[in-house]
Amino acid sequence: EAGVAQSPRYKIIEKRQSVAFWCNPISGHATLYWYQQILGQGPKLLIQFQNNGVVDDSQLPKDRFSAERLKGVDSTLKIQPAKLEDSAVYLCASSLSRGETQYFGPGTRLLVL
């Protein structure tokens, strides 16, 4: 069974630029999560989707971050404009449904200069 796929794996941008990350969850998983992991810390949930609807975006900095999951499968996370403090690893995870075990992708490492 294929795992969670993410791209790109690495991205370097300058501050005030925009960037987008893509995630393809495990086939059949209805719930999708985006986490941010700053160096030396554990992952922090940014947003959770159930199919194509948002169920929790309380930790998402909505002035610059946006995410969508239009067809209930793939998802994109966008940052516009990026700040230096957005340098982190962005992890995507999926689960069969809410409350089930989450499985993580390899992450996208973002460096903002």
Place this chain on the structure above:
Amino acid sequence: DAKTTQPPSMDCAEGRAANLPCNHSTISGNEYVYWYRQIHSQGPQYIIHGLKNNETNEMASLIITEDRKSSTLILPHATLRDTAVYYCIVRALNTGTASKLTFGTGTRLQVTL
């Protein structure tokens, strides 16, 4: 905030059992104990979870005390590839926002020759 307490680091000799403790003294009756690990530059990997009974799978064993206030993850024969940060997380059974994963800083396990 994470609801668990773990030692920041531990060492283990290759081939020996690694016993990773976790304190979760405020755990509620509807909360599971989950363990994930994160190998350098990878996404978190699910290991095991349990409610009140001891659990075992191909990766590890989870021992939960009778009062459920602490648990121990056991890797029976640690190898160099088990070097990682291990996260202990308590998580509600329900499907609301309380079911999200809240990561702390984990235990950095170093397996040595």
